[in-house]
Amino acid sequence: xxxxxxxxxxxxxxxxxxxxxxxxxxxxxxxxxxxxxxxxxxxxxxxxxxxxxxxxxxxxxxxxxxxxxxxxxxxxxxxxxxxxxxxxxxxxxxxxxxxxxxxxxxxxxxxxxxxxxxxxxxxxxxxxxxxxxxxxxxxxxxxxxxxxxxxxxxxxxxxxxxxxxxxxxxxxxxxxxxxxxxxxxxxxxxxxxxxxxxxxxxxxxxxxxxxxxxxxxxxxxxxxxxxxxxxxxxxxxxxxxxxxxxxxxxxxxxxxxxxxxxxxx
Amino acid sequence: xxxxxxxxxxxxxxxxxxxxxxxxxxxxxxxxxxxxxxxxxxxxxxxxxxxxxxxxxxxxxxxx
Numbered sequence: 001x002x003x004x005x006x007x008x009x010x011x012x013x014x015x016x017x018x019x020x021x022x023x024x025x026x027x028x029x030x031x032x033x034x035x036x037x038x039x040x041x042x043x044x045x046x047x048x049x050x051x052x053x054x055x056x057x058x059x060x061x062x063x064x065x066x067x068x069x070x071x072x073x074x075x076x077x078x079x080x081x082x083x084x085x086x087x088x089x090x091x092x093x094x095x096x097x098x099x100x101x102x103x104x105x106x107x108x109x110x111x112x113x114x115x116x117x118x119x120x121x122x123x124x125x126x127x128x129x130x131x132x133x134x135x136x137x138x139x140x141x142x143x144x145x146x147x148x149x150x151x152x153x154x155x156x157x158x159x160x161x162x163x164x165x166x167x168x169x170x171x172x173x174x175x176x177x178x179x180x181x182x183x184x185x186x187x188x189x190x191x192x193x194x195x196x197x198x199x200x201x202x203x204x205x206x207x208x209x210x211x212x213x214x215x216x217x218x219x220x221x222x223x224x225x226x227x228x229x230x231x232x233x234x235x236x237x238x239x240x241x242x243x244x245x246x247x248x249x250x251x252x253x254x255x256x257x258x259x260x261x262x263x264x265x
Numbered sequence: 266x267x268x269x270x271x272x273x274x275x276x277x278x279x280x281x282x283x284x285x286x287x288x289x290x291x292x293x294x295x296x297x298x299x300x301x302x303x304x305x306x307x308x309x310x311x312x313x314x315x316x317x318x319x320x321x322x323x324x325x326x327x328x329x
Contacts, residue, residue: 023328170325171300174307182272182327197326201297 001036001160007147009158010116016040017114017155019107020071022056024173024180025120027063029161031176033118034067041114042071045106047099048083049185056181063178072110079106081255084187090254094190098250105247108238111155121159124166127211128196130218135196142218153232153239162219165211266316272324286310288320298325 003009010016018033020026020042033040042064046053057073064071077083080102088095111117126145133142149157161169173180188194203210232238233245235252244252268277281288285301285308301308302321314320 021328025328167297167300167325170323171307174300174302174323180327182324184327188328201295205295205297 001032003147003163004160009148009160010038010118012037012039014039014115015113016116016118017111018042018118019111020044020060020120022058022060022063022181023120024169024178025122025161025166026060027178027180028169028172029118029120030063030069031178032160034069040069040118042069043107043110044071044073045103046073046075046077047103048076048085049187050085052183052185055183059179059181074106074110076102076106079109080251087254088187094192095187096191096193098254099187101245101247101250105236105238105245108154114155117155117157119157119159120161122161122164122166122169123211123215124197124200126159126162127200127214128193130214131196131200132192136192146219163212163215266314267319269319269321270324271321272327280316281314282316283314284310285312285314285320288314289322292322294322299323300325
């Protein structure tokens with residue numbers, strides 16, 4: 001709540017679309033916003049990962065029903081035309097790239113009409129993203145994300161858990177007795193993020209405060225960063241830095257032309 | 266002591282003398298990635314563990 005006030009993320013008059021998965025971050029986020037009187041509705045994207053998404057989806061349905069919070073569930077299968085499981089077997093790369101691009105697209109599409117999209121990104125997620133961008137030579141990408149985006153054609157995104165560690169959030173779920181699915185996404189271990197997460201946890205154990213130092217440093221730089229040069233994707237109309245956005249490119253290659261394989265990341 | 270690791274779905278009996286932090290070191294678990302509870306109470310790294318204790322190690326990491 002302090003982060004919401006200090007960084008003027010949103011007010012109680014705003015309509016908030018809370019992007020949820022049913023995991024610990026989204027349960028804590030939804031609980032805190034709802035308990036403090038914010039105007040929330042949930043949006044859950046079911047990627048189509050057998051055995052993994054269904055339990056967290058059910059957790060979130062129950063969680064929202066108990067609190068009388070509206071929840072919309074959308075699926076890759078209906079919106080993209082395939083499930084992540086179906087794509088994963090045909091990709092020559094970790095499926096996280098396609099998953100991330102399609103999730104962003106669906107989130108933007110279904111959040112239209114809201115004032116803000118609120119996500120459960122925490123200190124660990126953000127410090128990992130910064131390190132991944134540095135290690136991939138895409139430092140400028142880190143300057144365009146942050147605790148509150150500038151919009152640029154999307155509904156603005158805000159991250160109230162930005163300065164809270166994954167450990168603090170898990171601790172809160174234990175104190176509150178929330179039903180948490182502890183399983184990892186079956187594809188996550190193939191991702192670059194997984195490797196960076198392990199490394200950052202090793203560093204944090206030896207140098208407490210390292211994650212916070214990374215995030216605080218970049219949060220300061222983001223304030224002065226110019227907005228990205230975006231224009232409308234010629235397929236879906238959503239803001240993109242290319243003529244055809246990544247989500248549509250992947251959809252074209254896989255869903256519209258399944259004989260083609262997606263090569264590289 | 267009885268050791269429970271819900272994420273790994275593991276229940277073990279083992280003999281151990283030391284603190285919660287030393288137990289994690291013994292099990293090669295990074296303390297950043299877990300929360301330890303002894304007999305239902307969440308404890309810090311310096312909490313001593315007795316032979317008849319029930320120790321639960323909750324994973325902090327889940328999801329994608």
